[in-house]
Amino acid sequence: MGDTDAGSKWKVIIATFASVLLVTAIISVIVAATYNRARSEVVSTSKAVEAICSPTRYKATCQHSLSKANTTDHRKLIEAAITVAVGDVRAVLAVLLEAAKDPVTKGAFSVCRDVLARAVRDLRRSVGKVGGAFADAARAREYVSDLRTWLSAVVANQETCVDAFRNTTGDAGERMKRLLKTARELSSNGLAMVTDLSEYVGAFRLEKGGGRKMVVKEGGAFVGRRLADTASLKPSIVVAKDGGGDFKTINEALASLPKRNNDSFVVIHIKAGVYSENVEIPEGLNKIMFVGDGPSATRLTGKRSVAGGYQTYYTATLAISGEDFLGKDLGVENTAGPEGYQALAVRVSGDRSILHNVRMDGYQDTLCADTHRQYYRNCTVTGTIDFVFGNGLALFQDCTFITRKPGPGQECVVTAQGRSDYNSNDAFIIQNSRFTAELAFLAVRPMIASYLGRPWKEMSRTIIMESEIGGFIEPEGWAPWVGTFGLDTCFYVEYENRGPGANTTGRVTWKGIHSLKGEQINSWTGGVVYGGDDWIRDSGVPYVPTMMQVKGN
CATH class of the missing domain: 2.160.20.10 (Single-stranded right-handed beta-helix, Pectin lyase-like)
Incomplete structure (x- = not known):
């Protein structure tokens, strides 16, 4: 791979980091804005920022990202948070390009590229879920469960990125921690806001020490029809090592499917064999x-x-x-x-x-x-x-x-x-x-x-x-x-x-x-x-x- 191709590859990775920061800023502010709009507490910029940041773990990061926003308009608050977040990424571009020359470090960057791309997708779909917790009371529990699951995964994927540098040489790992500091704090803040939001909508309440209060569903073992027998x-596809099916390998079977599938189950029967x-x-x-x-x-x-x-x-x-x-x-x-x-x-x-x-x-x-x-x-x-x-x-x-x-x-x-x-x-x-x-x-x-x-x-x-x-x-x-x-x-x-x-x-x-x-x-x-x-x-x-x-x- 030539230097130009390598540079392009790592610029794509940096763009992914930027997306993490950008979307975490969006979700944090949207969650808080929706939360406070429902409570009718936003009456001034200072009170809006204070209310938004109150449930978060990293209040200084939250307040700093909104410190120059002289408005209570939600869109402008989002823009302020994004500006601060993206600026952190641009400052370390040269450092990452230099670190990517080491083979072991390249492997760590590959992990980061993949897990942070997942984090971005979880964040983006979280944005669309926030309003539903208020708009659809019957499904509020489901919405909040989705939000907390997805934002928990965002936090975990950022941890996975940092962990990937554990065995690398030099200071690439420490620099990666610094690069992701704002993103990780904003993600944690968004998760805290959603958890706080869950109390308000009545979905469930996270108690100190890790317990939850909710009505427990009654019932015993549930056995439905689809897989009971x-x-x-x-099967949609049969994989048989001896050639007696549609494909001899599992990967060939998966490659035959469209890249995305969200409709009905594709049943792949994998016959006996190693x-x-x-x-x-x-x-x-x-x-x-x-x-x-x-x-x-x-x-x-x-x-x-x-x-x-x-x-x-x-x-x-x-x-x-x-x-x-x-x-x-x-x-x-x-x-x-x-x-x-x-x-x-x-x-x-x-x-x-x-x-x-x-x-x-x-x-x-x-x-x-x-x-x-x-x-x-x-x-x-x-x-x-x-x-x-x-x-x-x-x-x-x-x-x-x-x-x-x-x-x-x-x-x-x-x-x-x-x-x-x-x-x-x-x-x-x-x-x-x-x-x-x-x-x-x-x-x-x-x-x-x-x-x-x-x-x-x-x-x-x-x-x-x-x-x-x-x-x-x-x-x-x-x-x-x-x-x-x-x-x-x-x-x-x-x-x-x-x-x-x-x-x-x-x-x-x-x-x-x-x-x-x-x-x-x-x-x-x-x-x-x-x-x-x-x-x-x-x-x-x-x-x-x-x-x-x-x-x-």
Whole structure:
């Protein structure tokens, strides 16, 4: 690639950064303007700015972006915020072009390009949702749920961009942090405004400490018609490795589809066989359904890893970026082994994704529950270090987490949830599931230390309830990340679990360890946390929106 082409490429990336800043400014101001218009509080510029910035985490950034706006006109307030934001990007263009010469740094920039493009799209669609929370009272809960999910994903994707520079040389990572400082603060402010807005419209209220208050839907397991009987499905496309279908590979099948799909589900039947290919459901290709012949019969395998020269984000054997994905009766594996370090089997980034009876095998970072709303039912995940991690709002029901024997000198941790903003709706909720270990792990003496989770990000949040925990889990239960990072600000809950590892008397006593009961724990059931769960109910996948009342607890 020549210098001109390289320069053009990075200018496109910078333009993406500019878009993030621009649209975050728009969403922050529009949310606040709508909020205050409804309350009839905007009577002067100073009061307008004060009211707009009052619920935000970064008040100075909010006020600075509007400091020169001598008006209460919403359009002019938007222009003022945009001017400040875009100016930050222009100042660092030369720095980024210079940093992009390093190969490892180029990989980090590629991650930023992709995740920030997603952030821009989430921000843009958020703008159109704000008014709906006021205009349509019957759907206010749904609108607010969408807004909080999308803005939480914006915050998470910006974190992913910064994290991509962790192993780069020089000061590119620090400079990237400075570049995104305003965007990250504006995104956090927009999320805070939406959370505050949610109280006003009566959709739901985020309580201090992470709980919500809302009427819990009644009902037990829901089984619809579409997937209740796999044999009754009529596939749109058949993939068969032996040539007995429409395509021999999954990627060929996906390539045959239009680049965007938002209408009806495309059912792809993947027949028994081992498919050695890295597969991505791209953003915009929505409502894709993968149906295999069983987790041990239909298997996708890949071996990309950080040790092999890939960014963690790009190592997934199966990456799901499109929305409303549904995967059933599949096995997905990353075969890089413990020596590959971070090596994903599955990354789920698309909103309203469902995995049912899917087995995910790997070692470090097996499943990245990356962003947006996700639901897992009867799934199995195997691994060693942080083998379920990410920033999404993910509910696991009737799943099995199997700890494997790690590499020399390594400890094992099941979860590493990555919530980084107090107002984010992200969480891992594990209900009526099992924490167990493979025989090779249990045979090691002395026993290898293994934990339920650790705080990858400052506001890490994981709730484990009505589940069976094996005796291989350390009595402390939870492990620190580095030093005291996140120990006071994480949100970890264990409720009515069972098994030899469920005894909490020896647990760590961080401020971030919480004990919930009654309405507090009910607020973490699927019928509440999703703010609208029709996308699960309509799928036909077994689902319980309430506490399960598991026998033996």
